[in-house]
Amino acid sequence: xxxxxxxxxxxxxxxxxxxxxxxxxxxxxxxxxxxxxxxxxxxxxxxxxxxxxxxxxxxxxxxxxxxxxxxxxxxxxxxxxxxxxxxxxxxxxxxxxxxxxxxxxxxxxxxxxxxxxxxxxxxxxxxxxxxxxxxxxxxxxxxxxxxxxxxxxxxxxxxxxxxxxxxxxxxxxxxxxxxxxxxxxxxxxxxxxxxxxxxxxxxxxxxxxxxxxxxxxxxxxxxxxxxxxxxxxxxxxxxxxxxxxxxxxxxxxxxxxxxxxxxxxxxxxxxxxxxxxxxxxxxxxxxxxxxxxxxxxxxxxxxxxxxxxxxxxxxxxxxxxxxxxxxxxxxxxxxxxxxxxxxxxxxxxxxxxxxxxxxxxxxxxxxxxxxxxxxxxxxxxxxxxxxxxxxxxxxxxxxxxxxxxxxxxxxxxxxxxxxxxxxxxxxxxxxxxxxxxxxxxxxxxxxxxxxxxxxxxxxxxxxxxxxxxxxxxxxxxxxxxxxxxxxxxxxxxxxxxxxxxxxxxxxxxxxxxxxxxxxxxxxxxxxxxxxxxxxxxxxxxxxxxxxxxxxxxxxxxxxxxxxxxxxxxxxxxxxxxxxxxxxxxxxxxxxxxxxxxxxxxxxxxxxxxxxxxxxxxxxxxxxxxxxxxxxxxxxxxxxxxxxxxxxxxxxxxxxxxxxxxxxxxxxxxxxxxxxxxxxxxxxxxxxxxxxxxxxxxxx
DNA sequence: GAGCACTGC
Numbered sequence: 072x073x074x075x076x077x078x079x080x081x082x083x084x085x086x087x088x089x090x091x092x093x094x095x096x097x098x099x100x101x102x103x104x105x106x107x108x109x110x111x112x113x114x115x116x117x118x119x120x121x122x123x124x125x126x127x128x129x130x131x132x133x134x135x136x137x138x139x140x141x142x143x144x145x146x147x148x149x150x151x152x153x154x155x156x157x158x159x160x161x162x163x164x165x166x167x168x169x170x171x172x173x174x175x176x177x178x179x180x181x182x183x184x185x186x187x188x189x190x191x192x193x194x195x196x197x198x199x200x201x202x203x204x205x206x207x208x209x210x211x212x213x214x215x216x217x218x219x220x221x222x223x224x225x226x227x228x229x230x231x232x233x234x235x236x237x238x239x240x241x242x243x244x245x246x247x248x249x250x251x252x253x254x255x256x257x258x259x260x261x262x263x264x265x266x267x268x269x270x271x272x273x274x275x276x277x278x279x280x281x282x283x284x285x286x287x288x289x290x291x292x293x294x295x296x297x298x299x300x301x302x303x304x305x306x307x308x309x310x311x312x313x314x315x316x317x318x319x320x321x322x323x324x325x326x327x328x329x330x331x332x333x334x335x336x337x338x339x340x341x342x343x344x345x346x347x348x349x350x351x352x353x354x355x356x357x358x359x360x361x362x363x364x365x366x367x368x369x370x371x372x373x374x375x376x377x378x379x380x381x382x383x384x385x386x387x388x389x390x391x392x393x394x395x396x397x398x399x400x401x402x403x404x405x406x407x408x409x410x411x412x413x414x415x416x417x418x419x420x421x422x423x424x425x426x427x428x429x430x431x432x433x434x435x436x437x438x439x440x441x442x443x444x445x446x447x448x449x450x451x452x453x454x455x456x457x458x459x460x461x462x463x464x465x466x467x468x469x470x471x472x473x474x475x476x477x478x479x480x481x482x483x484x485x486x487x488x489x490x491x492x493x494x495x496x497x498x499x500x501x502x503x504x505x506x507x508x509x510x511x512x513x514x515x516x517x518x519x520x521x522x523x524x525x526x527x528x529x530x531x532x533x534x535x536x537x538x539x540x541x542x543x544x545x546x547x548x549x550x551x552x553x554x555x556x557x558x559x560x561x562x563x564x565x566x567x568x569x570x571x572x573x574x575x576x577x578x579x580x581x582x583x584x585x586x587x588x589x590x591x592x593x594x595x596x597x598x599x600x601x602x603x604x605x606x607x608x609x610x611x612x613x614x615x616x617x618x619x620x621x622x623x624x625x626x627x628x629x630x631x632x633x634x635x636x637x638x639x640x641x642x643x644x645x646x647x648x649x650x651x652x653x654x655x656x657x658x659x660x661x662x663x664x665x666x667x668x669x670x671x672x673x674x675x676x677x678x679x680x681x682x683x684x685x686x687x688x689x690x691x692x693x694x695x696x697x698x699x700x701x702x703x704x705x706x707x708x709x710x711x712x713x714x715x716x717x718x719x720x721x722x723x724x725x726x727x728x729x730x731x732x733x734x735x736x737x738x739x740x741x742x743x744x745x746x747x748x749x750x751x752x753x754x755x756x757x758x759x760x761x762x763x764x765x766x767x768x769x770x
Numbered sequence: 771g772a773g774c775a776c777t778g779c
Contacts (some may be wrong), residue, residue: 128778129776130777172778173778174778178779327775375775375776386773431777497779689773689774691772695774
């Protein structure tokens with residue numbers, strides 16, 4: 072094994088950690104921080120009385136890094152070195168170094184908030200700013216204060232925000248460890264291209280024709296653009312004169328590609344053949360492609376963001392941050408010196424790009440996180456003033472409180488209820504955990520478990536359709552239709568059909584369902600069942616209803632339970648047509664998503680009331696996954712809406728306005744513009760989109 | 771009749 076840069080710094084690192092409870096480690100790519108920090112501390116006896124734990128934002132990372140460390144220490148994985156991810160705990164009583172996902176550590180904190188099992192907590196890849204890691208950083212700041220004598224906290228970060236993280240942790244020391252990347256030459260465009268597609272195409276072909284061997288990695292924003300570019304590249308490469316340059320294989324790479332096609336990028340190319348990989352952000356951190364020497368960076372990424380004032384998500388194309396741009400460039404220098412072609416001028420990088428990516432906590436609905444923090448019941452913590460590295464806006468926190476109040480997870484004073492306490496134990500969005508609670512009373516737990524599990528995997532169930540496939544009218548004619556009652560019912564029926572085949576893999580394939588997604592649903596359902604049995608403190612019949620030989624005509628109980636769980640996600644049909652208005656403070660005019668199986672009645676009318684799983688502006692506002700409910704179930708919710716008092720919910724500690732002023736975070740301008748667009752007028756989003764499309768050369 | 775970047779408990 073080649074020497075990792077970090078090894079030379081061992082004395083310095085240990086000395087700093089011994090003197091300080093919290094240390095920020097800036098470890099550049101290839102520094103070896105993920106595998107070496109834990110081993111250094113292990114050698115120095117930090118794992119003698121308690122364990123060393125290392126978090127990762129992704130499951131694969133937790134597994135592969137643990138495997139490497141076990142190998143380096145010459146031990147069996149699962150013994151001295153182990154890992155824990157959802158559905159898989161490979162640790163034993165002998166485990167001294169434990170790798171896990173940040174979500175698993177949050178679950179462990181729920182049981183033991185002091186984390187006494189651990190002597191060292193390392194939050195790795197904190198610069199990615201995942202929602203879970205951000206919450207953990209807040210919790211660790213508190214824990215480091217409480218457990219001064221026997222806890223060490225290490226945060227790994229990126230160069231650009233090391234000082235910020237250090238300031239957050241009371242000016243703790245920052246150690247910088249160089250990486251082992253080869254130099255990457257950065258080449259900027261003179262101006263922004265009028266079409267990213269054409270510009271990427273031209274740059275890629277130039278590289279292919281002129282540059283020595285080495286694979287090309289192109290960062291695009293989505294599946295559509297990737298498919299277009301792949302086909303253009305194929306045409307162009309084919310038209311090149313035979314023998315004028317080496318062969319090329321063009322490979323798409325994005326999340327909705329079936330796994331067997333994704334792994335193609337890990338196969339080495341045939342000799343004297345160049346690979347051109349056209350990828351989404353998945354290649355930025357999640358997947359590392361070996362052999363890349365040239366990177367083409369469009370400078371854009373598709374990002375999902377939540378607008379707390381409308382309760383709506385939007386998927387926007389935004390400029391990447393400097394951290395992301397550098398991460399992308401770094402992908403070219405893993406095996407030898409490389410080149411990165413940035414399709415934007417250096418001035419745009421310097422003046423317009425944010426230093427770091429907007430943290431997920433400022434782009435998400437926070438109901439689940441707020442419920443989680445409330446359920447920890449930390450005496451010294453006030454959620455609205457919770458010490459986050461980048462606090463979410465008070466508007467976002469108040470939105471979360473409103474949601475939680477409407478589904479009975481907190482009372483009118485903002486205190487967690489016994490229902491809320493149980494909900495927090497379920498690894499689900501609050502709307503679904505509330506549905507499960509209610510289903511327990513209505514005797515439809517088996518159905519509710521299935522719906523919750525199916526929605527947890529929903530996007531991975533149906534394989535990506537390419538352009539040609541999309542044209543087929545009814546791709547899955549054999550799948551049930553939810554009796555027209557809605558998508559939740561359809562998802563339930565699909566699982567029940569599969570259940571009846573004894574989980575036959577072939578059945579999934581025949582019906583165009585992703586096998587991995589369905590297996591995941593089965594695992595989630597099992598996990599949820601176990602937690603529900605624990606909460607109910609008694610035996611529950613959790614068998615799928617097909618197994619019980621029962622049939623449901625109208626799924627009345629289930630839909631009633633959904634209506635309670637989705638109290639904050641209700642919509643009322645507008646008079647005389649099939650548009651809806653959401654119920655709540657700022658009613659939004661929305662449509663049923665065209666992919667829905669919800670059916671209109673004989674008069675062509677949709678049901679008067681529906682619940683929806685999610686609002687998404689793409690850019691027109693749609694309700695995705697809807698289910699019909701009845702007006703009399705909705706009435707209690709409307710009455711509760713009338714009693715809602717945000718001032719009291721926030722703890723009534725001061726005027727809400729004042730809080731608002733004090734809690735406004737430094738929202739980057741770009742995001743403010745985008746969310747403001749969703750907020751007040753559709754035309755603004757449309758305009759933004761048109762500008763982008765124009766740039767891409769579509770118009 | 772329109773579209774969905776990526777994670778995770």
